[in-house]
Amino acid sequence: MSANLHENKRVHLLFGLIFGIGFGFLLQKGGVTSYDVIIGQLLLTDFTVLKLMLSAVIVAMIGLHLLKYLGLVEFHLFRGSVGSTVIGGCIFGIGFAILGFCPGTLAGAVGTGQMDALLGGVVGMLIGTGLFAHLFPEINRRFMDRGVFPADSLPELLRQPAWAVVLVMVLMMAGFLYILENSGI
């Protein structure tokens, strides 16, 4: 690693910008920066979001596990809980259907000129995340440690080697996409 930390920090932030640009570009090209497409997914009439997410997950699952096998990366895993993951996920789900975007696609929607995403969604998210920061000690004390999950990862939970879980997951997800594509939806 370079001794010049300042330089390193700049390169690190530049990578954030570059990967963000790539991600936003692909979200838009994939069609998921559209309210109509996301609401269509939640109403189960348009499966673009699922197709995009599952193909990203399949490619990344194989790629990340190869990189980890080669010793080039370490995973970023953390332990979830019912009080955090499930409750937070449910609050998110209600907002998701009302807003019609998740945080990533919301940022993409801003880039495509959707003013409701900028002046409604982004402002709302700043209020919501600020509210969380404000209530954090209380939420942390009351909820976060309730029902802590027994494992960080699926292989750890199932006591199976990671490669076997990856194989089964990739086959299941690819099989699901194949059936979805041939069901005419």
Next chain:
Amino acid sequence: MNLLGATVWSPYMAGAGIGILLCLSLLLSNRVFGCSAAFTGVAGMIESLFRGRKAVEEKPYFREFPLRVEWQWFFVFGIVIGALMSTILSGTFAISWIPPAFALSFGDNSLTRLIIALCGGILVGLGARWAWGCPSSHGISGIPQLSLAGFIAVACMFAVGIGTAFLVFRVLL
């Protein structure tokens, strides 16, 4: 060039591209994708304009997650730029106030849409931080690492999202 100018790609191609990008991101910058923490940081910065930097930095949340310009801020800003570039290359950039599907169900008052988007945004922001992640970090980043929290968070987000959408669009309207 034709490809860059296309209005829409196959979701499989865009998705596979995102998967490759995520691998490169972990390899080159030791970061996986995520968006919601950056919003908390920006909210903290805005709050510090009113209450002073020190008062905000002393909040327990910001003592645990220090208030500073971070990789993810650039990442989220990049998403805006990337989506903008995509629509400019395809000639589809347009300022809009109401999504077509929203107008069909709720009418075409842009103030109604703004208020509903604001309420949804508050819940999305609160829920994403509460669950320590959004569909980008739990889904696109967490599930490929076989994160248990990732699978469960995404299942809750989509199950409740689908339930709420059906309630709003199929029962109430």
